[in-house]
Amino acid sequence: MSESGNRIKQAGLATVFLGPAVFFFILIIVFPFISGIYYSFTEWNGVNATPIWVGINNFQQILFHDTQFFTSLWFTFRFTVTTLVITNVLAFGFAMVLIQPLRTKVLLRTIFFLPNVIGGVLLGFIWRFILVNGFSTIGEITKLSFFALPWLGSPETGFWGLVIVYTWRSVGYLMIIYIAHLLNIDTELMEAAHMDGAGGVYMFTRIIVPLSMPAITVCLFLALSWTFKSFDIVLSLTSGGPFRSTETVALNIYLEAFRYGNYGVGSAKSILYFLVVGVITLFQVRQTKKMEVEA
């Protein structure tokens, strides 16, 4: 077969295999995102027929006058790091235990996974009730100061309230991915190490964790992608309050575009945020990839 014939064939096959996914992706995400770039240079309330071109005004306004945006950015960052660490440590731990021959393991896996069957907004409402009413009742009965805190009523309790709910929500999900990968780890390798007299700590840090690196990459990134764009639970749990201290960037963008009626500024914020997050994500994926290779 000639060189060019082969190329055509390759292109044809690429269209068959890659085409549908790329087509829908471009239509549903890339194209709207690019239109969003156009809106970021306009003044538009999201409703009127014609947006007004304003150049880089929106960007200037955000960068030089919008302190709340940076407050949200900082909050989102702190929230992401905290949740990322807690959920992954717990999920990995749960997975390690639940691959042991426990009698209740199927039941336990199901229970930990159960929070995922409730959608985000409703979950926020339910937890709001528990944190506000349930915790105060428990606090009165047990006299434990932890429960008597003004849950969701101060910036600190708002932050930790969100961390608790996100952890409760995501641990089971990540656990499933860890379990799938852990079950795939070559048991012979572990047996061999065990025979050689390797201790628990050695087994864990030198064999199990390195071999789970692909799963860790996936789970870290997943947790990152959820918390970076966390919106619905935040909206129904704290609505960003009290006094906008728990406002995530996604919520800030939403409020700007839809409550304040500045769709153009909202779009500009999305673009800026996309750049920030894109760099962080790229860095994170590269970093864990490197560790995978080394392992």
Add this chain to the structure above:
Amino acid sequence: MKKMLLGLIFLLSIGFLFAAGNKEEQKTTPRELNLYHFKVSQVEQWDQLVKEYAKVEPGVKLVVETVGGAADWTTTLKTKFASGNGPDIFVVDGPALANTFSEYLSDLSDQPWVSHAVESAKRPMTFEGKLMGMPFNLEGYGFIYNKKIFRDAGITKTPGTVQELRDAAEKIEAMGITPFGNGYSEWWVIGMHLMNIPFATLQDPASFSTALDNGTASIADNAIFNSFKETFDLTIKYGNKNPLTTDHNAQMTLFNTGQVAMVQQGNWKEVGIYEANPDAEVGLLPIPVNNDPAVSGRIPVGVPFYWVVNKESDMKDDAKKFLNWMVSSEVGQRYITEEFGYIPAFDNIKSDSLGGLSQDILTYASKGKTVPWSFTTWHDGMYNEFSEHAQRYVADKISYSEMLKRMQESWVKLAE
């Protein structure tokens, strides 16, 4: 593998069957009149109403979409318009939102119902002499109070001024009951309804807004805003623990279980109160701003939403016809008063089946002791900002004068 393929073909054929079925359904229906509102509690009544209207106008099929508060109905509405799918009839909650949709509003001034609509209900939606929206009903808010607790505490006169309210609160507290159940975690309780009180009590709220826009007026220097500190402090001092964690559900739980005597809410909570205690004795108190009985003691009464007709719609005339039918026909009027339980905003619709809160609102209205819902005219996003500042004050992070200063700054920022 074969099984999988067979399954796939099966699912696909179901898919196309359903899809085909849908299209046919669309062809055979009469002209559709699309209506959008946010009162999720009225879905069933609207289903009935659709049937009633089909009897009157067989050529028009009313298609009602209801998007609730949890889903943020304004966002959904904006998205519909932005993508070119605006409904024929929809609701706006006041002039600020009407401004956002100004390109799409029809002039309703020539409609037959206009002369019957209550004057104060028409004013907010009148732009350059043209009436752009149809009111349906009136709502009011204030401190919902438990009449039994008030009686037990020996409060004989309903408090109208801050001093009277303070006396009442002291008596209630002496009984071991918390006077106020504050739902200050809710932006609309604190940022919208509460902050409306000093604003609306001003002589002329509309020109105050304009003056704020121009920078010729100041919230921080205003006497009413400053004296309102006493009321605000009163609710905090004699209020429930952790007001910033309390949302409207928790607030009503406190009230329904008799743990608090008063909650700042409105007659939309009436149904829930009677569901919890069928023999509840409740009334509505005004939120005072000072000790002058001539100024304080007014209930903010407003129109929670207006019906507007999409100017771009092909069904404009059918839409106007339907709205007129709602407020002029016997069936439509019955729905407004009985099925929806509304205080009608029309002088030709009589209602006699109202609960305690609604009756109090009517009493205050008949004496002219009302103030407007000024928040409906505030710039987009103002409630969020006001609630942010007021929550900081409740949390003791800033002083009252700092709160007023920040409110002023927010106004200037959002007026741009």
Add this chain to the structure above:
Amino acid sequence: MIQVRRRTIVGVMELGMVLIAMLFLAPFYFVVVNSLKPFGEILKNAASLPRIIAWSNYTNAFSKIKFLSVFSNSIFITSLSILFLVIIGSMASWWMVRKNTKFNGLMFFAFVAAMVTPFQSIMIPLMRVVTDFHLLNSRIGLILVYLGYSTPFTVFLYHGFIKSVPIQMEEAALIDGCNIFQIFLYIVIPMIRSMTITVIILQTLLIWNDFLLPLLILSKRSLHTIPLAVFSFFGQYTNRWDYALATLVLGMFPIVIFFLFMQKYVIAGVRSGSVKG
């Protein structure tokens, strides 16, 4: 000795996990208990057990939202979306892993970047696309949107997994004269089965629980899905917790059963998968 010690450790761990699990279940106590109370009682005390069991919440919710209709809509949309997502996602990922071109690398980065983009930032332009392509008020339309919206996550999951699948068997099959489609069907698909199960579970949850896209695309009530039905009981100033929670429980059952059912395959899939070769 070691065996005994090990068993005690496992026993202690099990006990600990059961305790944590009970903590995890606490919110469900609230959901189930309140779904059985009359509305007035929820408003008074939401933490207590119901004094009278109000089954009527369930029967009312069932008829109010036309449960069978919303249920079949949810099933229809979720199953078809998942089916096509798995097909196009696995094909694309395999191609991208095996053909390491610049374009494929760029596409993968685009997919990853899309996963961290907040939905709100593409919402309005996306709805324009939906309108222009006549996808509004059509379940098929919503499914097509999911194909685009959920592809990045699907590809992300498959991509990582396929990288760990050895290429030798595919090469052997190629030498034996298999064409690329045969290799994909008979070699690749069986090898990535356990990831397919994971993708099915995770995506099913996302689509089954999704609220915003159905809200925006399916405005006709006859097309509503379960999350839309649950939210039809929440207003701006008032919430009908009684019906909302009953609907939520009704909608939760199928997904829990589905998960229990798929769980078997997670393990079976991993064991029978000839990944290690």
